[in-house]
Amino acid sequence: MYPTIPQVKHFDLTNGSTVFKLNDHPKVTLRSERDDPRLERHCRRAYPGMDFRREIGGTGYALHISSKDSLVVELTDEELTALAGHKEGYLLTVQGSETSIRAMDAAGLFYGMQTLLQLMDQNADLPDLTIIDYPDTAxxxxxxxxxxxxxxxxxxxxxxxxxxxxxxxxxxxxxxxxxxxxxxxxxxxxxxxxxxxxxxxxxxxxxxxxxxxxxxxxxxxxxxxxxxxxxxxxxxxxxxxxxxxxxxxxxxxxxxxxxxxxxxxxxxxxxxxxxxxxxxxxxxxxxxxxxxxxxxxxxxxxxxxxxxxxxxxxxxxxxxxxxxxxxxxxxxxxxxxxxxxxxxxxxxxxxxxxxxxxxxxxxxxxxxxxxxxxxxxxxxxxxxxxxxxxxxxxxxxxxxxxxxxxxxxxxxxxxxxxxxxxxxxxxxxxxxxxxxxxxxxxxxxxxxxxDTGGYMDRFLSVFHGISPEVAHGKIGSYRIEDYYEIIWRLLDEVHKNKEYAELIGVMRGFEEATDRTPAIHKYAYRWEMYPGDAAERRSLLNQYQRNRRGREKVRPRMMTTLERYQPVDMAEHYVKSRFYLHDYLERTLYHEMGMTMDD
CATH class of the missing domain: 3.20.20.80 (Glycosidases)
Known part of the structure; x- marks a missing residue:
C-alpha cells in the first residue's frame, strides 16, 4: 500500500500494466450535484495547467482527470452502494491514463482529491488502483x-x-x-x-x-x-x-x-x-x-x-x-x-x-x-x-x-x-x-x-519526504514514540517541511545546552564544602563555562527560529521564559561565586 495520512481504508491494486501519469495539460471534468465554487477553485490550485470543464447536475459529485477528452458519468449502483451512509467518503480509481473520484457530497470529493495529491506527490506514476475511503469520526x-x-x-x-x-x-x-x-x-x-x-x-x-x-x-x-x-x-x-x-x-x-x-x-x-x-x-x-x-x-x-x-x-x-x-x-x-x-x-x-x-x-x-x-x-x-x-x-x-x-x-x-x-x-x-x-x-x-506501527514511516514519507529505506538506513529501528529523538538527526534527508524539523533541532539544542545546570548546583555544593580548594573550584568552573557557552550559542538561534512563526514580542517572551532561571542564577549565585568565562 502507498503511504497516506490518514491511512485509507480499502486499497486495491489491480493487475493492469499501465500507469497513470499527469501530463502538463490534463483534461479535468468536474460534475457537481449542486454548484459549489470551492471545488473548482481547489481543482485550479491542484492542476494549474489543466483544460477544465464544469458540469452541474446528476447525483453526487465526480472529478475525472485524463489525457484525452472523456465524459463523467453518473455514479453506478455499485458505487452508490459502496458510498451509501458514508458522509465525506469517496471512491478513487486509477485506470490506465485516467483517474476519477466519486463522492456523495462536496467534502468527500475534496478529501478524495487530497488522497490523490498525496499519492502523486510521492509517485510520479501510479498503477491501476481502487480506493474506497470514509471517516470513522464525523x-x-x-x-x-x-x-x-x-x-x-x-x-x-x-x-x-x-x-x-x-x-x-x-x-x-x-x-x-x-x-x-x-x-x-x-x-x-x-x-x-x-x-x-x-x-x-x-x-x-x-x-x-x-x-x-x-x-x-x-x-x-x-x-x-x-x-x-x-x-x-x-x-x-x-x-x-x-x-x-x-x-x-x-x-x-x-x-x-x-x-x-x-x-x-x-x-x-x-x-x-x-x-x-x-x-x-x-x-x-x-x-x-x-x-x-x-x-x-x-x-x-x-x-x-x-x-x-x-x-x-x-x-x-x-x-x-x-x-x-x-x-x-x-x-x-x-x-x-x-x-x-x-x-x-x-x-x-x-x-x-x-x-x-x-x-x-x-x-x-x-x-x-x-x-x-x-x-x-x-x-x-x-x-x-x-x-x-x-x-x-x-x-x-x-x-x-x-x-x-x-x-x-x-x-x-x-x-x-x-x-x-x-x-x-x-x-x-x-x-x-x-x-x-x-x-x-x-x-x-x-x-x-x-496501522499505528507504521505511522512513523508514513509521516516521514508524507510530511517530510523521507522514504522508510532512507530513514531506517540512517537511524536503524525506531518506534512511534521516537519522532523527537530522530528528526533532528535526519535534517539532511528532509525534503518537505524542513523548517519544522529545524525548529525541533533548535529546541533539542537548547535542552542539551542547559541540562548541565543541575550539575553546576552539585559542584557549587562541593565548593561550599571545600572552600579554597583549587581542584574543586576548577571542576565547578568547568561545568559553569560549558553550560554558559552552550546557552549563549543557542539563544540567538532560538530567537531567530521562533520569529518565523510568532510575533517578535511573543518570541521574546517565550525565549525569556526558557532562559529566565539561568539568567537569574547568572545575576545571583554565579556572580556571588565569582564565576567568569575568563579563568
Missing part, C-alpha cells in the same frame, strides 16, 4: 489556544489548509483576549488581538477548506483576562479567585451572555458554542453562593450552566462544556442538568482512559446527555516547560482514546493543544512542534484501525 477537530504565545494570524490562517489536506474538518478556537470584542473593548489585547480583516480571513479560509470553526468562550473559570481588571474584580468568586467568576452576582450573567452572544453572532456557520466551564477551583466558596446553594458545589455549577445552555440553545447553537466539574457529581444533582448541552470529556493521562471514559459516558447518557472526546497532543504532563510535547504520554493518550471512541461510538474528537496552563502561566511550547501528533490524531480519527 467531527475531526484540531485546537487553537490563543491564550499564551501563538503563531501569527497569517500562520493560523494558512494552517487551516494544511489541516484539510489531512481530512480535518473542524478547529476549536479559544480566542480569549485575542477576539475583537465590540461590547467590551477593554477585554481586547492591545497588540495581539485579531483585526477585523484577520478574523474574516480566518473564517473565509475555514469555509474554503470545509472546516467548521467551533468558538470557545470561557464562562465560569479561566477568566483571568476579565477578572484581572479593576472594574471586574468584584465579580470574582473570592478575592483570591483570579480566574473564577461568581455565578450569584447579578452582573455575571449579563456579562457572560453578552460575550457569548457576540461570539455566536460572529460565527454564524458554526453549529456549536463551547462554554468552557472547566477547572472552576473556587466554586461555591463565597458566602452568597454557599447560602444560595447550601454549600453544594455541583448544585451551584449546574444552576449557572443550565442558564448558559438555555441561552445558547435560544440562539440556535448546541452548547458544549468541559466535563471535569461534573466528574464526581452525585446522580441526584446531575439529574437536574439540562440535557441539551454536550459534555466534552478531557482525559489526558493514565492507563485506563477507556474505562474512565466508559464510566463517564454511561453516567451522562443516563440523563440523555451527548458526549464528545478530547485527548491532548500537548498538555501539562508534569512539565510546564515543554519545548515539544511529552510524546510518550501523548501517543499513549491518542491510542487509548481511539479505542474508547470506537467502543462508545463517540463522533467528535478534539486534539487539544494547550499553549500553557492558563493565561497567567508560562508557555508550554511552540505550536509548530506538534505536527507529528496532530497528524496522528487526524489519522486515527479518520481511520480508527490505522
Amino acid at each position: 467531527c475531526r477537530c484540531m485546537n487553537y489556544d490563543l491564550r499564551q504565545t501563538h503563531s501569527t494570524p497569517e500562520k493560523l490562517v494558512s494552517y487551516l489548509a494544511d489541516f484539510a489536506r489531512y481530512k480535518v474538518n473542524a478547529v476549536l478556537i479559544e480566542y480569549e483576549d485575542k477576539f475583537p470584542f465590540a461590547a467590551y473593548p477593554e477585554f481586547v489585547h492591545p497588540k495581539h488581538a485579531l483585526s477585523e480583516e484577520q478574523f474574516k480571513e480566518l473564517q473565509r479560509m475555514a469555509h474554503e477548506y470545509f472546516i467548521e470553526i467551533i468558538p470557545l468562550q470561557q464562562c465560569f473559570g479561566h477568566l483571568e483576562y476579565v477578572l484581572r481588571l479593576d472594574g471586574y474584580k468584584h465579580l470574582r468568586e473570592t478575592e483570591k479567585s483570579t480566574g473564577e467568576i461568581c455565578p450569584s452576582r447579578p452582573e455575571t450573567y449579563a456579562l457572560i451572555t453578552t460575550l457569548l452572544g457576540e461570539m455566536m453572532d460572529r460565527h454564524p456557520n458554526s453549529r456549536y458554542i463551547h462554554l468552557g466551564c472547566d477547572e472552576v477551583y473556587s466554586l461555591c466558596e463565597c458566602m452568597i453562593c454557599q447560602e444560595r446553594y447550601d454549600g453544594v458545589r455541583e448544585r451551584a455549577f449546574i444552576s449557572f450552566l443550565n442558564r448558559l445552555i438555555a441561552f445558547a440553545v435560544s440562539r440556535g447553537k448546541t452548547p458544549i462544556f468541559w466535563h471535569d466539574m461534573l466528574h464526581k457529581c452525585p446522580e441526584e444533582e446531575l439529574k437536574h442538568l439540562d440535557s441539551r448541552g454536550v459534555a466534552m470529556i478531557w482525559l489526558y493521562n493514565g492507563r485506563n482512559i477507556e474505562a474512565e471514559t466508559t464510566e463517564l459516558f454511561e453516567k451522562f447518557s443516563r440523563i440523555g446527555l451527548k458526549v464528545m472526546g478530547a485527548p491532548a497532543v500537548r498538555s501539562f504532563d508534569g512539565a510546564e516547560h515543554q519545548n515539544y510535547p511529552v510524546i510518550v504520554n501523548r501517543v499513549d493518550n491518542l491510542l487509548q482514546w481511539t479505542k474508547a471512541a470506537e467502543k462508545l461510538g463517540i463522533d467528535c474528537m478534539v486534539a487539544t493543544n494547550w499553549t500553557g496552563p492558563f493565561s497567567l502561566g508560562v508557555p508550554y511550547g511552540i505550536f509548530e512542534t506538534t505536527w507529528y501528533l496532530m497528524l496522528l490524531h487526524a489519522d486515527l480519527s479518520w481511520n480508527r484501525w490505522s
